[in-house]
Amino acid sequence: MMDLLKLLTRKKENSKDVAKERLKLVLIHDRSTFSPQFLEMMKSEIIQVIRKYLDVEEELLDIQLTKTTSEDGERIVPALVANIPIRAMRSGNR
Amino acid sequence: MGEVIVITSGKGGVGKTTTTANLGVGLALQGKKTVLIDTDIGLRNLDVVMGLENRIVYDLVDVVEGSCRVKQALIKDKRYDGLHLLPAAQTRDKNAVTPEQMEKLCDELKEEFDYVIIDCPAGIEQGFKNAIAGASRAFVVTTPEVSAVRDADRIIGLLEANDIRNPRLIVNRLRPDMVRRGDMMTIDDIIDILAIELIGVIPDDENIIVSTNRGEPAVADAKSAAGLAYRNITRRILGEDVPFVDLTAQENILTKMKKLFGFKPA
Ligand SMILES: Nc1ncnc2c1ncn2[C@@H]1O[C@H](COP(=O)(O)OP(=O)(O)O)[C@@H](O)[C@H]1O
Ligand SMILES: [Mg+2]
Numbered sequence: 001m002m003d004l005l006k007l008l009t010r011k012k013e014n015s016k017d018v019a020k021e022r023l024k025l026v027l028i029h030d031r032s033t034f035s036p037q038f039l040e041m042m043k044s045e046i047i048q049v050i051r052k053y054l055d056v057e058e059e060l061l062d063i064q065l066t067k068t069t070s071e072d073g074e075r076i077v078p079a080l081v082a083n084i085p086i087r088a089m090r091s092g093n094r
Numbered sequence: 095m096g097e098v099i100v101i102t103s104g105k106g107g108v109g110k111t112t113t114t115a116n117l118g119v120g121l122a123l124q125g126k127k128t129v130l131i132d133t134d135i136g137l138r139n140l141d142v143v144m145g146l147e148n149r150i151v152y153d154l155v156d157v158v159e160g161s162c163r164v165k166q167a168l169i170k171d172k173r174y175d176g177l178h179l180l181p182a183a184q185t186r187d188k189n190a191v192t193p194e195q196m197e198k199l200c201d202e203l204k205e206e207f208d209y210v211i212i213d214c215p216a217g218i219e220q221g222f223k224n225a226i227a228g229a230s231r232a233f234v235v236t237t238p239e240v241s242a243v244r245d246a247d248r249i250i251g252l253l254e255a256n257d258i259r260n261p262r263l264i265v266n267r268l269r270p271d272m273v274r275r276g277d278m279m280t281i282d283d284i285i286d287i288l289a290i291e292l293i294g295v296i297p298d299d300e301n302i303i304v305s306t307n308r309g310e311p312a313v314a315d316a317k318s319a320a321g322l323a324y325r326n327i328t329r330r331i332l333g334e335d336v337p338f339v340d341l342t343a344q345e346n347i348l349t350k351m352k353k354l355f356g357f358k359p360a
Contacts, residue, residue: 014276014277015276015277016273016276016277016278016279016280016283017276019239019240019279020279020283020286020287022240023240023243023244023287024287026244027244027247027287030244030247030248031247031251
């Protein structure tokens, strides 16, 4: 009954709920932007791990933080994109 | 050994300077030796909010450059025992002070004072770095608006990155009428988003403007709602467990009548 009443009297969503939703989304993005130093640190550790298994062209290696659309296609989300050219597989990996 | 608390916000104009002045007077009224530092170099304001603008001789830059001794630059507030102000320089730029100099100054001041309260400039640049350098605690001020809360979130991240843990939240300029009709975020909404602990809620209050006109912080005004909120924060700083009053609770008929007939609210 209450719900029905609410439904009938409801005009628009409260503006404070809109504010909260928007804030939540913008903060997901804000909080995921790293500092350049942080990115450098992460990059060098990723390379170290990959090097154990693959012979990579380190000069051509490119790791970046960018944006992409989410799976449901409704939002822009951060993404880590890595382009790592491989020279050869290390032997003994099978 | 005293405590150094920095009052920050990210966004400008949300009430850092007002908060610094009121907490300073509040702490002095509780018998604490307190010094307020204005680090907003070039945009000095704490002096006028405190009503001490006519008494400035030296400023923060003079102190860190060694042009005068710290004691000489401190303005003693004659109205409140134990309260002092170290004003910002008005004609210098932000880079005239370094974080190392601020840290040294704060270390020196906390030997002598119970509380060192630092008024931070807006933004996240040099002025912010200076303001937080000597602090061990931080209060983050925000209004219940999208842009202010967003900037507060950024500041919380930066404080944590600089090893200032557990910053506390002050929500300023709350409008109970707007909250009641769903047009302003509630305190719970804001805490939910920022995920930090609350230390006070200040209502939007004309008395703040009136008291700033006079240079007499509202905390000393028994009749001001914002003043009461600042007195409560002061007691929380001192470790008292002061319950949070729900400013948005609907007034019942009895309290309305009492108000009408001039009784003080219980
Ligand atoms: N609770 C309040 N109610 C009404 N006005 C307020 C309140 N808090 C701050 N103000 C006003 O808002 C303006 C900005 O406040 P200020 O303390 O100077 O902000 P900041 O130092 O963060 O830039 C001032 O004019 C001040 O009087
Ligand atoms: Mg200010």
